[in-house]
Amino acid sequence: MRIYPTAAAILLMALGAPLALGLALVAARLWLLGPAWIALVAALLFLDVLLAPGRRSMRLTLAGPGSLASGAVQGALIEAGFPRGVAPGAVEFAVDLNDRLEAAPATGRARVHERRAGLRIDLRALRRGEGRIHRVSARWRGPLGLMWIQRDDRLEQVVPVTLDIAGIKDEALRLFSRDPSVGHRLQLDLGGGSDFHALTDFRPGMNRRAIDWKQSARHGALLAKEFHVERNHHIVAAIDTGRLMGQPLLGRPRLDHALNATLLLAYVGLKMGDKVGLFGFDARPNIASGVTSGPNAFPALQRLASKIDYSAEETNYTLGLTQLAGQLSRRSLVVVFTDVADSTSAELMLENVGRLLRQHLVLFVMMHDEELAAIERKAPETADDVSRAVVAAALMREREVVVTRLRRMGVEIVEAAADQVGPALLARYLDLKRRDLL
Structure with missing residues (x-):
């Protein structure tokens, strides 16, 4: 419990000094009214404390x-x-x-x-x-x-x-619902891919190349081959946990957006029969789960993702991506979440991505920095505004150069706002799966 005077009490107490001075100028003996005033105010303060409610019972x-x-x-x-x-x-x-x-x-x-x-x-x-x-x-x-x-x-x-696990599951269910506001139901299994599933009656609208003429002649009816999307692909999310990923975007650190997108991809990938793994690195690798399969593996990935903390260290792409490449035993989809701040780190990253591309399919996830774009677009009013706009434009230009070079190397790119990166990544994953590129 603390007790201290209000502004009104301080002002009332301060009035005692000019009061004593003014009275002393009129009559010397009246100066005693000043100290008397101060004593009266002090008594009132003491009385206010005694009468104050709730000092003990609040x-x-x-x-x-x-x-x-x-x-x-x-x-x-x-x-x-x-x-x-x-x-x-x-x-x-x-x-x-x-x-x-x-x-x-x-x-x-x-x-x-x-x-x-x-x-x-x-x-x-x-x-x-x-x-x-x-x-x-x-x-x-x-x-x-x-x-x-x-x-x-x-x-x-x-x-x-x-992490927003409930939001991740809700988003996955929303994407697979029949809600007209979302769009048609995604056909995840049948009707695409390269794995033979079964023979079915040929129906109008089906691809004629799918007709199995030998079996049709044997059964006396037109039969077509039905395929399903190939399963058992390896998907590894390589998450940069370095200093830049701790910076905020739309009120949350980039790393949190990346982890939510990773878990959304893992939830859907495991449901579809693929194997999913998690790999984290900053100055050195810090998380490596290996690939796991089955819907029951999702809680383990969730717990592992929750342990990834923010780091103040610079990202070492050479060590991180080299160790990741050594852990991959077969062709995999490597989903890289990172952000690039300078040309030196970008060159190191591109060099190591080139090694990954020799055996694996690499997909980079880049988040739009709306705050940086707003600084670059803002009409300058002061010299500081001009400096900030020039720096922002230079950073955005370097980023665009890196993205262009990645595309030329054959890297798949997902660019989206931070709060939409999960659905955008999932849509690209499904597209790659249907095109049989995994």
Whole structure:
């Protein structure tokens, strides 16, 4: 519990000095009224503290979420109760969080109704990890409005910030639904690919090249071959976990967007019978799951992805991609999530990607940096705006050069906004699978 004067009390106390000076100029003996004034104000402050409500009986609580998905927003309620005595007219609240969480508003005022005051706030999860609510504070004035009574409760309440697994599954189900707003149902198995599945009656609209003339002659009816998409492909998500991937895009780190897209791809790939693996690297490899198969493997990949933390180290493409190539025993689809900041690191990356391309199909996932594009497009108003626009344009130009060189090498490219990178990656994966390029 802390007690300190309000601005009104400080102003009232400060009036004693000019009052004493003015009275002394009129009559020397009246200067004693100045100290008397200060003593009177001090007595009023003491009386305000004695009459202040809730000094001992006030209860302060916070009801918040047990956990949050990265980028999600959920409500919480800070409440102050005054079960005994006189309740104040209003209470001001404040909450102290660590860097994984953000509150809106972080401070606020609420009126007391039926001996309770509550402030609703929105908690936003900024980064994965252990979010903490360090402290909740409430303060209110005494009945004379001269003193603040403040209560600080140290909670150290943990709110784990995790990957948005529910959102990943919902997105996968949405893509495979018959909802007209999404589009026609994706035919994942039959009707495409190169693996023979069965013979079926030839129907109008089917490809005539699929007719099996020998079996048709034997059965006396037109029969066509039905194919399904080939299964058992190897898909490895190679995720750059270095410094640049920790930078935010659309309110969330690039790494979180990459992990969500990876898990969406893994969820669908495992359902379709392919084998999926996870590989992470920054200055050195830090995660290597090997390829796993079957829908039951998804929880293990989910737990492994949740352990990938943000790093402040620069990415070593030579070590990371060389070790990845050594772990791949057969042709695989290698999905690389990264971001390039300078030409030196880009050259090293391109050199090692070229080695991967000799045996594997490589797909690069690049996220549009809308903030960088907005800086480049903004009409300059000051010299600093011009400098920022020039730097932004140079970075975007270097990025475009890297993308162009990757395309010429034969690398598949997915470019999308950060919040749409998952569906865009999934669409390209299905396209490659139907074209039998895996």
